[in-house]
Amino acid sequence: QQQVKQSPQSLIVQKGGISIINCAYENTAFDYFPWYQQFPGKGPALLIAIRPDVSEKKEGRFTISFNKSAKQFSLHIMDSQPGDSATYFCAADRVAGGGNKLTFGTGTQLKVEL
Amino acid sequence: GAVVSQHPSWVICKSGTSVKIECRSLDFQATTMFWYRQFPKQSLMLMATSNEGSKATYEQGVEKDKFLINHASLTLSTLTVTSAHPEDSSFYICSAGGRASGRGNEQFFGPGTRLTVL
Numbered sequence A: 001q002q003q004v005k006q007s008p009q010s011l012i013v014q015k016g017g018i019s020i021i022n023c024a025y026e027n028t029a030f031d032y033f034p035w036y037q038q039f040p041g042k043g044p045a046l047l048i049a050i051r052p053d054v055s056e057k058k059e060g061r062f063t064i065s066f067n068k069s070a071k072q073f074s075l076h077i078m079d080s081q082p083g084d085s086a087t088y089f090c091a092a093d094r095v096a097g098g099g100n101k102l103t104f105g106t107g108t109q110l111k112v113e114l
Numbered sequence B: 001g002a003v004v005s006q007h008p009s010w011v012i013c014k015s016g017t018s019v020k021i022e023c024r025s026l027d028f029q030a031t032t033m034f035w036y037r038q039f040p041k042q043s044l045m046l047m048a049t050s051n052e053g054s055k056a057t058y059e060q061g062v063e064k065d066k067f068l069i070n071h072a073s074l075t076l077s078t079l080t081v082t083s084a085h086p087e088d089s090s091f092y093i094c095s096a097g098g099r100a101s102g103r104g105n106e107q108f109f110g111p112g113t114r115l116t117v118l
Helices: none
Strands: A003-005 A008-012 A020-027 A031-040 A045-050 A056-059 A063-065 A070-078 A088-091 A108-114 B005-009 B011-014 B019-025 B032-038 B045-051 B067-073 B076-081 B090-097 B113-117
Touching: A003 A088, A008 A020, A020 A031, A020 A088, A020 A108, A031 A063, A045 A056, A045 A063, A045 A070, A070 A088, A108 B067, B011 B019, B019 B032, B019 B090, B019 B113, B032 B067, B032 B076, B045 B067, B076 B090
Parallel strands: A008 A108, B011 B113
Antiparallel strands: A003 A020, A020 A070, A031 A045, A031 A088, A056 A063, A063 A070, A088 A108, B005 B019, B019 B076, B032 B045, B032 B090, B067 B076, B090 B113
């Protein structure tokens, strides 16, 4: 299975700060990169996703930065709030090949402190 | 829209029994459904992909005779854990997607089912 490497494993940020989570992939055929948020005991929920034809996508406080040449993408959470405390997963998929099969990163446990 | 439900949300069973978990797409038709397993503080591991009306495709290392998947309609898929053992205790999550959802390759996840085998 193609890997998606995610870091850091855990992250503590002060309220109002910026949370940054990074992911790197190997398979250059991947062409869809979503981020999911998961609260304890719940299923993951899609936060934001990006295609490789753009370098950045912003939705509210969440921004994905994408570096195609480096095969890396990151999630930035601006003005982090205690309610953002959750586990975040990056993922990758290959749409062009009729994919629809997500490969997940290992997850980052975010804690936002007051 | 794009809501996926799972039932039950949690189940406790004795070793050797079988457990069925249902996954339903409530407001859209899903040509493809996926079943994942997640152990505590770990990532989601894809178990199998099921397409409506055809046999499921299992990931390497997943026993298809132990984890029976049925996708009989565009809104319902079931996972049956047969002869469950304590090591099968996990959080099972389904997702629904496919072109019929109108959302391209986006997957919509259910809330998960916590299985505990005693």
